[in-house]
Amino acid sequence: MINPHVSTSGVAYPDDLVLLKRIYDQVCEERGIARGSPEASELAIEAMKLFSAGIFDEDSVSRRLRHR
Known part of the structure; x- marks a missing residue:
């Protein structure tokens, strides 16, 4: 899981992108x-919007993308 203090600038670092890609792939497969x-x-854009809004927690991002 990503430490929130790593991404406070809104910049997506490699570990952040790995996390977002994993969630994206899971949601795409499920749907x-x-x-x-x-x-x-649209799903990828939404994932980046969540990240840019400061939502870094894997469970939170997953839940929001699954219920959008």
């Missing part, structure tokens, strides 16, 4: 979202 589809793009 049957094809990579490269408009829905997949």
Whole structure:
């Protein structure tokens, strides 16, 4: 899990991107979202918006993306 103090600048570091990608892949698989589809793009944008808003916790990001 990411330490919030690492990402307070809003910059996504490699570990942050790994986390976001893992969550993105899980949600895409669960929903049957094809990579490269408009829905997949929207999901990726939403993940980055959450991150930029200061939501770094894996459970919080996962929950919000699954229930959007």
